[in-house]
Structures are given as C-alpha cells and as structure tokens.
Amino acid sequence: MPSENDLNQLKEQLLHPDPSFIKEQLEYIHPVDILSVLHEFPNEAESILNQLPDETIALLMDFEEDEDKYELLMHFSARRQKTILEEMSSDEITGLVHNLDEKEKQDLLEKMNQEDREEVSALLQYHDKSAGSLMATEFISIRENKTILKTLEYLHTAVEDAEMVYYLYVIDRQDHLKGVVSLRDIVASDFDTRIAQITNPHVVSVHVDDDQEAVANVFAKYDYLMLPVVNDENVICGVITVDDVIDIIQEETTEDIHRLAGLDEEEKVDGSLKDSIRSRLPWLTVNLVTAVLAAAVVALFSGTIEQVVALAAINPIIAGMGGNAGTQSLTLIVRGIALGELSGKNALRVFLKEFGVGIFCGLSLGAIVALGCLWIYGNPMLGIVAGFAMLTNLIIATVSGFSVPLILEKFSIDPALASSIFVTTATDVLGFFVFLGLATLMLPYLI
C-alpha cells in the first residue's frame, strides 16, 4: 500500500497534471489510491476532481464507500453528474441510491438516461442484502454455436462495459442460463473450436432472492470469481463478483462480532460519542432489566443469605461461570450457523455434544468449587450444594447456548443479536435460583 510520501507525490501529479499524464498514466493508477489522496487532502480535492475525466470519476464512484458516493457526486454540475452516472456500473448506482432519502433518490433517477433508470429501478425492487440488490447487470452472454475466433473478435468490444470478463454465460434465445465458459478455456482452445464444445453445463448460480450471507458461502466453498444470478425461470439477471463478496464477508463478520457483544453493527471504532451511546445504552438497559430480574431471585432468598452469608460470596461464581460457558456455546453455534456448518442433519449430534460438555465441565468445575468450599468454610454440605448448583448451571448454559440461537434463527431473528441476553438471563436467574433454593432446603445443615 502507498506510503504518505507516495500519496504526496500522487497529489502533486493529480493537482498539476500535464496532458500526457492524463492520457497515458492515469488509467494505471488505482482509483483507491486517488480516493486516498482526496481524503488525505480535502482542501485540494475540489481542484483535483475538476482535472479528472468522467471515466475516472465513475471509477472513483465505484470504489468509494456507498455512504460517501453521493457527496462525491455532488461535487459536479448536473450535466457532469449525468455522464458520470452513465459510466458507473449498475450495482454501484444501486448501492449509492440505497443510501439516499426519497427526494435525493428521485432527483438522481431523473438524471439518468431511460435505460439506466429502468435498470436501476428494477434493481431497487430487490430486498436489501439479497443477491438481486448486489448484482451488476453488465455481464457477457453468448450463444453456443459461435467459434472461438468469432468470440475473441466479439470480446474486443464486449469487454468494455462488462463487470468481469473471465466467465461468459451461454444462453438460449429466451436468455435461459445454459452453461458457462471461462475465458481461460477460450484462450486455451483452437480458434475454430465452437463454444458448445467447451461449455460447462453444470453452472452454479444463485437466486435473486438469496441472502448475501448464503451467496458469500457459495463463493467461499467453490472458489469462484463470479456467479450468475438467476430468477425463478432460470433467466440470468446479473452477476456478483468475488470482490463484493470480500466486502460482504467483512461486513457480516463485523456485524456478528458487534451484535454478540451488544454493539450496533454500524458503530465505528473512531465514531462519535453520540453514536456510541446510541449504540450501547439500549443494550445495557435491556441487560439492566435482566440483572434486576436476577437480583429479585437473590432477594427472594435474603432470609437464607442472612443466616449463611458465605452464600453471597459463592453466588456470583455459580452465575458467572454459567454465563461464561453459555457464551462459549452460543458463540460456537452462532458462528456455525453463519458459516452454514450447522444443519438439520448434525443438530442432534451437536446438541448431545454440548450437553456432554455441560456435564463434563460442570462435574470438573463443580468438584473444584465443592472442595474449595469444604476447605475454606469446613462445611461439606455447603460444598455439595455449590458443586451441584455449578453442575446444573453449566448444563443450563450449554443447552441454552445451543438452543437459543437455533430457536431465534427459526423465528428469523438474527441469533447473533439476541442470543446472549436470553442465555445469560437463563444462567443468572436459574443459577441463582438453583443455588440459593438448594441452600434453603439444606439450611439446617449449613448453619
């Protein structure tokens, strides 16, 4: 990646470009590096942008973050906006429009030519984060009776607008997807070979309504560079490329990591104080409610605690360990669901394993706690009560850590978002209840 020095040099080249630079070198400078210069030197951004040709601006738009695309576009006159929009690829325009309010959206759609407007309006119909909303409509399709030489000649012009040229999709007269040919096979074949001879009929595709996480998993599994997106009639509607998938994977994992910890998925590490508080306070407040619930259970047994004050010290150990074990289970399950590794087929086996983990870890930790209580307080019954409560709570932890994410998934609630609140409520409330309840039953032996 370019150093600060490189960026400075690039800034000078962009600020005072001679015609030969624009004509010969500009196309080889990566748009991401130009964007870095613009963000690093905001005062010069305006002057630099005015020097750049429309195609370059369109590329910058493609690589700019979705939420910053509009601001970039607004640097230009309405007339230039039109030509820039014409050069942009359909998926990037859709990404841009998705972030706008209704007025800005209409304003932008009016600036497009009719073909683009219809295309983008169609793309906007797809559900957010579906394959349809991510796809680009610029792909290369071909009929199977062409020869390689004819195909190569056709590509001379066809590659101009295509999102990615490395796979060509073979279609029939009704645009049904019949197969795929890789550019690799095309260049490896003799010029008089026909496309039909090198067509792979086993083409893997995704459906326009598929969720982006499922799309990412197909890419990760099969190592494709691009996938065709089809509708119910197997008509090819667009393509999704691997570079978008990397962004999706990073976005989805950040979302999962944040949600598991009770953070809004949009919170940025260097965001504003206001955004951070808005991201965290609701979650903390929900947690406060469950903590009060747990405290109510403790209060229920205050008579017992008054007589055996040691219970107040051991109590958080039981609940806390349950919380830790529950977090382990639910994290494994949530990640397993996200990676598509948990299915109806192996669910029972995974459940039994989690149950086993609860029993084994519960017995081990229960034994340690029991012996510790015996050693410190010299009361064997206190040890038995604490050890048994630990065992019970670890089973509650692993079983709820397994089931809560799956139940939420069934109800189409993101398991990363809400699992931990239910699991820790279970381990807190039930952990306190089992421990203090047992202690109350055994009170005569504890005093």
Place this chain on the structure above:
Amino acid sequence: MPSENDLNQLKEQLLHPDPSFIKEQLEYIHPVDILSVLHEFPNEAESILNQLPDETIALLMDFEEDEDKYELLMHFSARRQKTILEEMSSDEITGLVHNLDEKEKQDLLEKMNQEDREEVSALLQYHDKSAGSLMATEFISIRENKTILKTLEYLHTAVEDAEMVYYLYVIDRQDHLKGVVSLRDIVASDFDTRIAQITNPHVVSVHVDDDQEAVANVFAKYDYLMLPVVNDENVICGVITVDDVIDIIQEETTEDIHRLAGLDEEEKVDGSLKDSIRSRLPWLTVNLVTAVLAAAVVALFSGTIEQVVALAAINPIIAGMGGNAGTQSLTLIVRGIALGELSGKNALRVFLKEFGVGIFCGLSLGAIVALGCLWIYGNPMLGIVAGFAMLTNLIIATVSGFSVPLILEKFSIDPALASSIFVTTATDVLGFFVFLGLATLMLPYLI
C-alpha cells in the same frame, strides 16, 4: 449448493461411471461436490476414488481441507501418489506438508520429482502464515515485445498449469517484475498490438514475508483477483489468488470470534466432545480463578452484608453491568485493531470517546439503579451508594475495555485472546470493591 438428492445421484454416477462420463462430464463437476460425496458416503469412498483419473484426484487434493489432504492421498499406491503430487499446485502441496510430522514430510518429499521437491522445500522455508507460505509458483510471465496474437498462441499451452490466467506478469531477463497485463486487456486489443502498449507499470505486489492478514487487507482494499509476491530484489516468486484470501479472512475472523468468547480457534461446531472440552475447560478454569478472586472481595465485606442483606442482591447488578459495558468496549477495540482502523493517530480521540461513554452510560444507569433502590428499599443512601458504584464501574469498564487490548497488542499478545479475562476481572473485583467498600463506609446510614 447441491441437495441431498443431487449428491445421491452424483454418487451413483461416480460409483458406476461409464467411459463417456469420465471423458466428457467429469471435468465439469466441481471437485468440492465430489468431496461432499466422499465425505457423505465414506463406505463407498474407496471404490469411487479408484475410478477417478489422476488429474481429478489432484483437483480433489487442492480443494480438500489442509488437515485432511494427507489421509486422502494415502488411499493410493505409492506410484499413484507420485503422479497425483505432480499434478497438484505448489501452494496446495505446501499446505499439505505443513500439517505433517517430520517422518511423513520426508516420505512425501521423496515421492516428488526433483523439480517439485526443490520448489516445495523452498516454499517451506517461509514463515507460516506469510505471503511466501501461501503463494503458488504457477503463474504466467511474459516479455513485453510479444504481440497479442503470439501471446494468445502462447497461452494455448501456458494456461494448462497456471494457478490463475487472468493476469500475466511482464518480466525482464532477470525475472524482475516490470508490470502486469490483464487477460481482459489482451482480448480487448487487436491481434497485432504489442504487450508493451497495454502493460500497466504500476503493479501492486506483496512481499514474501508479509503476514497473511496484511495480504488480505490489500485484496480487500484494491479488489484484485491475484497479487504477485516478490522478494527483496523485486523478483516475482509466486502469486496469491483471491479465493485463498476468502479462506484467510474467514479463518482470521473465526479465530477472533472464538477467542473473544474463550473458545479455541480450531473448535468446530460439529467436532468431538473431547475436542470441545479441551477447547473450553482451560478457559473456564482461568475464569474460575478470577471469579474466586471476586468472591474473596465479597467475603471481605461479609460483615457488612450480614447487616444489610440487600447488598447481596444489588451486588451482581453492579458487577454484571460493568462486565457488559467492558465487553462492548473491548470488542469494538479488538475488531478495530483487526481491521486496521485504530492507529496512533486516532487513539487519543477514541480513548476520550470511550471515557465519555463510561461517564454517560454510568450516569444514566446509575440514576436508574439509585431510583430503583430508593423505591424498593426506601433508603436514599443505599440508592446513592449503588448509583455511584455503577458510575465508577462503567468508567472502569470502558477505560479497561479500551486499554487492555492495546496493551496486549503492544506485547504481541492477540488482544482477542486475553482481553476479556482482564477486563471482566477488573469490572468484577473493582465493582464489588467499590460498591461494598462504599456501603461499609456508609453503613450507619444503611441500617
């Protein structure tokens, strides 16, 4: 992705293949799907494998998980192992050998032809998880004086062994990397154009010693499909492709998510009970130690609790909310470090924001808790003590959630691995101490 029905059908085709199937259809079936059949029907795996040609086996080896490659290879006679190894790409052989013990490794190296052996031995010298250890040496290089037509003719044979053919690297006589040409530009140019005319001299490369996470970030930033890997002399040594990068990103994020929850990074959702216990019990045991530490603080104040038993109920609320707020902060920081979003430049600003979050959330939640205590127990001083303890503990939570990951990072300890234990110890121990200590000081007003 294929349904169970598809897999069953594919199994039958593979088990009883007619010659035309092997000759015409097999190449179009994705190796990943064949691997699914082998894993789904282990009893038939042997018979299926014996029917498949060496090139297909080599492809299966390329797509099999690194840790299972060796077992797959051992299905075959020593003679077939040799031919399979010859067909495999160098990065996959390196991945295979990395997982073997010394004896298996030597055994395998002896089975290779001399060229492969030298190549793999050289690749094994690179540090694990470096660009050098990930790269494949099968790339296409070209001199800049060739015409497009000559290049296309050359590609007819050259693509056979190449890892990915979509970029060609332009080199001089000493193999120095001079530029890159995309296959897209080649097919878009007239046949008599020379390579020099379409060469991009601004080629982005990674160094053999670069860490895999840094390599992944370059891919994510620039959207490349493949990057050349160079040594100190700018000689091209190999290439890394985007599909490997998706695996790296998924591996690194699973590692972070698991470690944040106290799971071993290798634990699989449908792994064995033994592996799960080995993954989780050590972490739970460490947590038990810190829980006991926290309990000791509570025990220290048992005299106070005996007199005001309400403290035993409020206590876990203070500590638990601190734990939740601390987890939020540390998760945000750990993810920010992983994505390279936290630097020396913005650290102070982020610290002040976290501090602010602690104060604001502490005041809000503290006020709620104070009013709750007043309402339930009718004791204003109890409310003040609980509210103040909540405020203090939330500041402790956000400040330690910010600092612990950064300190661990400074000492080259993975912040995802160890942050939460330090942060929750801080919020538990200090939370209990502040609350019960304050209560003890104010005891006369609480009874």
